[in-house]
Amino acid sequence: QVQLKETGPDLVQLTQTLSITCTVSGFSLTTYNVHWVRQPPGKGLEWMGAMWNGGGTDYNSAFKSRLSISRDTSKSQVFLKMNSLQTDDTAKYFCARQTAMGVMDAWGQGASVTVSS
Amino acid sequence: NIVMTQSPKSMSISVGDRVTMNCKASQNVYNNIAWYQQKPGQSPKLLIYYASNRYNGVPDRFTGSGYGTDFTLTINSVQAEDAAFYYCQRIYNSPTFGGGTKLELK
Numbered sequence: 001q002v003q004l005k006e007t008g009p010d011l012v013q014l015t016q017t018l019s020i021t022c023t024v025s026g027f028s029l030t031t032y033n034v035h036w037v038r039q040p041p042g043k044g045l046e047w048m049g050a051m052w053n054g055g056g057t058d059y060n061s062a063f064k065s066r067l068s069i070s071r072d073t074s075k076s077q078v079f080l081k082m083n084s085l086q087t088d089d090t091a092k093y094f095c096a097r098q099t100a101m102g103v104m105d106a107w108g109q110g111a112s113v114t115v116s117s
Numbered sequence: 118n119i120v121m122t123q124s125p126k127s128m129s130i131s132v133g134d135r136v137t138m139n140c141k142a143s144q145n146v147y148n149n150i151a152w153y154q155q156k157p158g159q160s161p162k163l164l165i166y167y168a169s170n171r172y173n174g175v176p177d178r179f180t181g182s183g184y185g186t187d188f189t190l191t192i193n194s195v196q197a198e199d200a201a202f203y204y205c206q207r208i209y210n211s212p213t214f215g216g217g218t219k220l221e222l223k
Contacts, residue, residue, distance in 0.1 A: 008128035020119075031215045035212070045161065045204055045214040058211060061118070094160060101167065107160035 002026035004034075004095050004108035014117045022078040022095030022108060029053065029071055033098040034078045035092050036069065038091040039110070046091075050098070051078050085115045119143050119196040123215035131223045133138055134195050138218040140205030149208045152181055152190045155217075156201045165190065166208070197222055 008020035022034060029051070036048040049059040049069050057069050068081045078095060091110045096104035120143040130136050140150065148168040153161035164171045165181035168188055178193040192199055200222045205215040 037214075044202075044217045045155075045206075046216060047212050049123070060211070096161075098212075102149065102212070103163055103166045103172075103206075104153075104161070104212075105163050107161060107162075 002097065002106045004097060004106060006093060006095055006108045006111035008111045008113060010112065011114050011116055014085065014087065015085040015113060016085055018079060018085055019111060020080045020093050020111050024076045027097065029076060029078065031072045035096050035098055035104060036080050037094045040091040053069055087115050087117065090115045119146065119213050121205055121207055121213050121215035123205055125217050125218060127219040127221065129223050130149055130195055132195060132197055135191065135193050136195055136220065137189055137191045140215050142186045142207060146207045147187050148184050150222045151206045151208050153204045153206065154201045155204065161204065163197050
């Protein structure tokens with residue numbers, strides 16, 4: 001059974017760094033790409049970046065300077081790290097699996113993060 | 118960067134009605150479009166891929182169409198459980214989502 005689960009802090013202080021872990025099961029990170037998507041409260045979905053199955057990464061240019069995505073294949077984990085957090089980074093952060101068809105067919109339940117001053 | 122624009126932003130219809138929502142790409146994306154449904158408090162769920170193919174288990178009242186820059190998601194005979202947000206997405210590299218359409222039931 002394919003599963004993804006995000007774990008991270010509920011609250012992050014202004015200007016600090018956010019770290020979220022996506023732990024996957026039921027598939028291999030060396031076969032599928034994993035993406036990060038966020039959703040501010042009451043707003044739409046925003047693609048943040050991806051970890052390719054070959055180990056490379058891609059980032060939305062809106063985040064490129066402060067976002068880093070990495071992985072540990074031995075633990076089936078993908079990591080999101082974003083620095084210099086602002087209040088408009090308050091959002092639910094999802095990880096999602098991308099298939100060879102290019103679509104995101106499985107999503108985690110999301111990690112809700114509030115940036116507080 | 119490709120921009121995906123969805124319309125309308127919201128719509129209110131009755132159970133049993135037929136509804137059509139639109140997604141426009143700022144440049145040709147061929148048939149590289151997916152549609153997702155998201156209910157409050159839930160993760161998005163894949164409905165349609167390659168513009169017109171229903172994903173596993175998606176009821177046949179959901180139909181996608183279009184090619185190039187203009188795409189449509191149609192729901193025939195809307196059911197109460199279809200109340201949700203619907204997002205189009207340009208798929209593959211650097212995927213981009215539309216702003217979403219909120220479907221409410223009267």
